[in-house]
Amino acid sequence: MTFPRGGAAILLCLAGLGAAAAPPAHDCGELVRHEPGGDYTNANDRQGLQLVEQFHFTPDVERLVRGSTDTIGGDIAYTLEHFPNHHRALAAMARLALRGKNSRPQGARYTIDCYFDRALRFKPDDAKVRSVFGGYLLAIGQAPAALDQLREAARLEPENATTHYNLGLLYLKQKDYAPARAAAERAYALGFPLLGLKNQLSAAGQWQEPPKP
Secondary structure (H helix, E strand, O other): OOOOOOOOOOOOOOOOOOOOOOOOHHHHOOOOOOOOOOOOOOOOHHHHHHHHHHHHOOHHHHOOOOOOOOOHHHHHHHHHHHOOOOHHHHHHHHHHHHHHOOOOOOOOOOOHHHHHHHHHHHOOOOHHHHHHHHHHHHHOOOHHHHHHHHHHHHHHOOOOHHHHHHHHHHHHHOOOHHHHHHHHHHHHHOOOOOOHHHHHHHHOOOOOOOOOO
């Protein structure tokens, strides 16, 4: 699975670990601003992003192929130390944790739960962080917590097609067909390209083409 460089599309097809709720914030370290660094969504803070990504979040690191200056986990951890809500780095760290069945990948300073905790403490209204977190929670079998994160992501960013698609997949997994269909209709109205959710709803006899405007 790949993640678009421009966003945090994390489809709910991860598989992995059993886990409990995220540990309390004091176990996850204090947030310290580094230079360069800051808010991944802030244009001024992003002026230093290229320097961090050039050496620590290279394409090979993002694809989990090899580290750049450290282990893969170490380079992603460096990126998240400087930009705690870096969407693609969070998604990469989640995939690394799931791939290795290790909640604290080699080279990482914190557990994956802590990296999401830190990102949400840093910017609670970052919808893409919540969307990525929701995908990870579903992958580890925490469906109710995943639903909470995805609902909040949809509230914060109602025009994000990926979030609505992921919500639809989660509702479908729970056989809650009416909201699954509503989420699917919203995702496709916003231009989501993959037809997996629609096809699964159709197979369950739960899909109707929405009326044309």
